[in-house]
Amino acid sequence: MNIDSSPIAAIATAPGRGGIGVVRASGKNLKPLIGALFGDTALQPRHATYIPFTQADGGVIDQGIAIWFKGPHSYTGEDVLELQGHGGPIVLQMLLARVLEAGAALGLRLAEPGEFTRRAYLNDKLDLAQAEAVADLIDASTEAAAKSASQSLSGAFSKTVNTLVGNVTNLRMLVEATLDFPEEEIDFLEKSDARGQLKGIVDALEQVFKQAAQGALLREGLNVVLVGQPNVGKSSLLNALAGNDVAIVTPIAGTTRDKVTETIQIEGIPLNIIDTAGIRAPEEATDVVERIGIERTWNEVGKADVILHLLDADHGPSRSDESITEAFPQGVPVLRIWNKIDLSGHKPAVDVMDDATHIYLSAHEHIGIDLLRQELLRIAGWQQTGESLYLARERHLIALKNAGAHLARAGEHAAQNDQSLDLFAEELRLAQVQLSSITGAFSSDDLLGVIFSRFCIGK
Numbered sequence: 001m002n003i004d005s006s007p008i009a010a011i012a013t014a015p016g017r018g019g020i021g022v023v024r025a026s027g028k029n030l031k032p033l034i035g036a037l038f039g040d041t042a043l044q045p046r047h048a049t050y051i052p053f054t055q056a057d058g059g060v061i062d063q064g065i066a067i068w069f070k071g072p073h074s075y076t077g078e079d080v081l082e083l084q085g086h087g088g089p090i091v092l093q094m095l096l097a098r099v100l101e102a103g104a105a106l107g108l109r110l111a112e113p114g115e116f117t118r119r120a121y122l123n124d125k126l127d128l129a130q131a132e133a134v135a136d137l138i139d140a141s142t143e144a145a146a147k148s149a150s151q152s153l154s155g156a157f158s159k160t161v162n163t164l165v166g167n168v169t170n171l172r173m174l175v176e177a178t179l180d181f182p183e184e185e186i187d188f189l190e191k192s193d194a195r196g197q198l199k200g201i202v203d204a205l206e207q208v209f210k211q212a213a214q215g216a217l218l219r220e221g222l223n224v225v226l227v228g229q230p231n232v233g234k235s236s237l238l239n240a241l242a243g244n245d246v247a248i249v250t251p252i253a254g255t256t257r258d259k260v261t262e263t264i265q266i267e268g269i270p271l272n273i274i275d276t277a278g279i280r281a282p283e284e285a286t287d288v289v290e291r292i293g294i295e296r297t298w299n300e301v302g303k304a305d306v307i308l309h310l311l312d313a314d315h316g317p318s319r320s321d322e323s324i325t326e327a328f329p330q331g332v333p334v335l336r337i338w339n340k341i342d343l344s345g346h347k348p349a350v351d352v353m354d355d356a357t358h359i360y361l362s363a364h365e366h367i368g369i370d371l372l373r374q375e376l377l378r379i380a381g382w383q384q385t386g387e388s389l390y391l392a393r394e395r396h397l398i399a400l401k402n403a404g405a406h407l408a409r410a411g412e413h414a415a416q417n418d419q420s421l422d423l424f425a426e427e428l429r430l431a432q433v434q435l436s437s438i439t440g441a442f443s444s445d446d447l448l449g450v451i452f453s454r455f456c457i458g459k
Helices: 031-038 089-102 115-122 128-139 143-153 156-180 188-192 194-220 234-242 288-302 319-326 369-380 394-414 417-439 445-453
Strands: 008-011 018-027 049-054 060-069 079-087 222-227 260-266 269-275 306-312 334-339 349-352 357-360
Touching (some): 018 089, 031 089, 079 089, 115 445, 143 194, 222 234, 222 288, 234 269, 269 369, 306 319, 306 369, 349 369, 357 369
Parallel strands (some): 334 357
Antiparallel strands (some): 018 079, 349 357
């Protein structure tokens, strides 16, 4: 990641038309820019000033509010200038062009995606987990996700991780101090209760991982793919789960030719429900369009987090259903959905068997749909608790897993009493590095570049 400290500017509001639009600039010293735009005495730090935004020749672009946040008391830790005007795209482009023109002598340039937040991180206004929470809060698709992102942005996740780091560091220092004085190694593990301290750290880490894993569901959601023969009720089930007629339903087999995706929420968990073309043998497909639809169905199955295999409860399973089952990828949870119980006479139920979990329902009559929702939550690992959840990312979960693995190996060395204290200390160091990478204490420039490049411009 190239660190360029020259001042930057960008439109900070979303593309499109709106009542208000914001152009933001950040740099170590923006007084020359403010002077070029408004005069040397026009703005006072942290005071909103209603003022005309003018071209270099004095022509008025717009009128709005200008606010100067003098560093380090700003979002980025540098001087920040925000110009709040009307939210028309042309007006904002003209205003941005004027700001870049006025700051040309300072080397003012257009900001890269996420560069304002990257500077906030580099200037210790946010740690890395908080910086990522900014993007997660913007991208939150559910109320629960927004609340969890706000928790992380406030520093709750970072505080918890830092507490773990502190506990690991304290134990590590104790072990390494003992290594410096070999005569003190005798019965060190017992005297310092090192094993008890390690167990407390491991238990705390498991709890953090549990909360982070559930929070990750709020961010990522699950891809749930509906699979089955034509006319088995896949589109009806999609409509029942969505609570809306998002897919066409007819008695004609093969109505769905391409995937239909609808995102729903269950207990705040986003689920991407994907209806697919009915599967039958290639020689039975009526035309090339249906064959392409079936190929796309299998493509979606390959990317599924959960597969809902729909079967006809009124007619029972067929050889084709068995062929479909045999082609499912290994390791992906499968729910056997016996649809049309309003015709078969079955009662709504969940039957856990050796091969899979079987659910009996009627998509058309909306009978047993809640049973399916609960099973989807179970597969997702969701637990409704009063604990705060952290909107964790995949890299956070990987770091927590790796830290747990190092702590497990540290426990193995601790079991050898004082004979492997050096290896015990090394595993604690590696666990500390993994945990610290979450907040950015140990992060490569390449990682930072990837993270901030995914932000929107102006944030």
